[in-house]
Every structure is written in C-alpha cells, then in structure tokens.
Amino acid sequence: LRADKAFVLKSGQVAILQEIDRTEKFLRFRYPGEVIGDMALLSGDHRRTASCMAIEPTEAWVVDYARLRQLRDDPRRSDLRHLLERQYVERRIETRLLQHPLTARLDIADRVRLGELADTAPAAPMRIAPQQRLVEKAAAVDHVYFLLDGTVALAHPTEDGAEATFTTTAKRAFFLGLPALFGNVHWPNDLIARTDSWVTRLPVSALREFAASRPAFREAVAELLIASPSGRALAA
Structure with missing residues (x-):
C-alpha cells in the first residue's frame, strides 16, 4: 500500500x-x-x-x-534529515537481514547483534548518489558493505572490461567484501553506485569476532563464496 x-x-x-x-x-x-x-x-x-x-x-x-x-x-533542520536517514537504514537492515539467506537462519538475538555492528556514524555512507565511489581499487577491505537498495558496480573487474553490477530487488540484498572474513584482501576494482542507493557497512574486525563464536554462520559464508561466480566480492 x-x-x-x-x-x-x-x-x-x-x-x-x-x-x-x-x-x-x-x-x-x-x-x-x-x-x-x-x-x-x-x-x-x-x-x-x-x-x-x-x-x-x-x-x-x-x-x-x-x-x-x-x-x-528545511536546511535549518539537517539534523532531522540525518535522523530520518539513519533510522531508515537501521530498520532496512532489520528487514534485509531477515530476508538474506546467510542471516535469515540466525536467531533474533544474533540478527539484532549483527545489525548493531553496522556503522551509522555521521561520516558513514548511507544514502549514495549515482557515480559516488564507495571504495577505490586495491584498497584493503576493512569494511563489508551491505547493499540495502539500489545498484552498485565493480568498475571493469573482468578481462573483457565488462562491469559486474549488483542490483537489489524486493527480496534480495547483497553483502560485498565478505572474503575479508577469512583473511586480508583488497578490492579488485572501484566500487561505484550506478543508481540512488542505500548502503551500510560493517567493520571487518567486528564481523570476524561475530563469526568466530558462530561457526555455523562462518561455514555458511564460506559455502556461499565458493558457490558464487563473483565470490571474490559478493555473497548473495
């Protein structure tokens, strides 16, 4: 409605x-x-x-x-805009974690804990505009990005120069950078928004700590990365 x-x-x-x-x-x-x-x-x-x-x-x-x-x-109420956007992201995280095959199997308490890891500080990306760059090529993956809504692209990640694009649907969101859960990795190319998008990020250090005490979650991530043709950057 x-x-x-x-x-x-x-x-x-x-x-x-x-x-x-x-x-x-x-x-x-x-x-x-x-x-x-x-x-x-x-x-x-x-x-x-x-x-x-x-x-x-x-x-x-x-x-x-x-x-x-x-x-x-109202430009005089930028704090209200930030509050609404932060609240939108926090609640969108709740929905997307319940939908995603990796996290839907977690119990409510674990999903809440995982959602609390998301970086909602004023400097953290939330609402991103077309052509806005999230990460640069060769940068260390120190955050895993959770694409809540929209489309992002790994610019020219393949030998033929084609982009790998990831677009959310009503039932599908994307984690990007999950291989960092298992070791130090770098972004293969720039990660750039192609549409108005919503995103949050989780510090890799905190995500590793979360996964360390939840072996079933860690194993599920490994299985998805192995099965994904774009596993270096994505689990879906």
Missing part, C-alpha cells in the same frame, strides 16, 4: 511484521516514543515495507508525510 502518514506511538505496544515467502515473520516490537510508518517516506515508491499490529490498546500521534517532508528538507 502507498503511504502518506507516519505515527508516533503515544502508548501501547506494536509488533512489526515482515512478509517473507508469503509468510509474516516477526521483526521487533515498537514502544511509546518510537515512530512507525516512516519508512515509505524515504523509499522510492512510497509503499509500506512492513505490517504493524497493535498487541495491546495503543494510541499514536499522526504525522502527515507532506509536513514531515517539509521539515526534512
């Missing part, structure tokens, strides 16, 4: 549900003071990305998108 309003919870408790393979799966609870329904404001088609179900009597303030967009675009 197309959306035109967000809601600030005043009281009660709401469960967020995500449809995966025609089955609604629990993402997390939202509590008073939190906002729901804001994701569609920043999505390309302004459609709802999840369902919300009140699990007890709940009250909320209604915020019209037109007003919220006006506030977001």
Whole structure:
C-alpha cells in the first residue's frame, strides 16, 4: 500500500511484521516514543515495507508525510534529515537481514547483534548518489558493505572490461567484501553506485569476532563464496 502518514506511538505496544515467502515473520516490537510508518517516506515508491499490529490498546500521534517532508528538507533542520536517514537504514537492515539467506537462519538475538555492528556514524555512507565511489581499487577491505537498495558496480573487474553490477530487488540484498572474513584482501576494482542507493557497512574486525563464536554462520559464508561466480566480492 502507498503511504502518506507516519505515527508516533503515544502508548501501547506494536509488533512489526515482515512478509517473507508469503509468510509474516516477526521483526521487533515498537514502544511509546518510537515512530512507525516512516519508512515509505524515504523509499522510492512510497509503499509500506512492513505490517504493524497493535498487541495491546495503543494510541499514536499522526504525522502527515507532506509536513514531515517539509521539515526534512528545511536546511535549518539537517539534523532531522540525518535522523530520518539513519533510522531508515537501521530498520532496512532489520528487514534485509531477515530476508538474506546467510542471516535469515540466525536467531533474533544474533540478527539484532549483527545489525548493531553496522556503522551509522555521521561520516558513514548511507544514502549514495549515482557515480559516488564507495571504495577505490586495491584498497584493503576493512569494511563489508551491505547493499540495502539500489545498484552498485565493480568498475571493469573482468578481462573483457565488462562491469559486474549488483542490483537489489524486493527480496534480495547483497553483502560485498565478505572474503575479508577469512583473511586480508583488497578490492579488485572501484566500487561505484550506478543508481540512488542505500548502503551500510560493517567493520571487518567486528564481523570476524561475530563469526568466530558462530561457526555455523562462518561455514555458511564460506559455502556461499565458493558457490558464487563473483565470490571474490559478493555473497548473495
């Protein structure tokens, strides 16, 4: 459904549900003071990305998108823009981790922990514009990038000069740089956005520590890299 309003919870408790393979799966609870329904404001088609179900009597303030967009675009309120974008990324991470075959098998606590590893500092890339470079060729892979939405390309990574492009769909996101989980590697080429995209990054050191105590996850990453024709840069 197309959306035109967000809601600030005043009281009660709401469960967020995500449809995966025609089955609604629990993402997390939202509590008073939190906002729901804001994701569609920043999505390309302004459609709802999840369902919300009140699990007890709940009250909320209604915020019209037109007003919220006006506030977001006000140059004097750049902090609000950053807050909305950071919240969008954090919640998109939740959805994408539940969808991705590597992370869908983790329990909720582990997915939450993995999501907390994401770098959401002001200097971290989140919303990237076409032709924006994320990494340079030959740079050490010190972050694994999680492409949440959009298209990125490894510029001319093959002998024939063709680009390897990675485009998300409603059900598919991409991890890039996962081989760094097993040792020091370098980017084979520049990683460049080809469309307006959303991305987050996870420090390799933190991801290695996460995987070290979860051997099943580490083995699953290895299997996907072996099976992937572009395994040097991608697991999908």
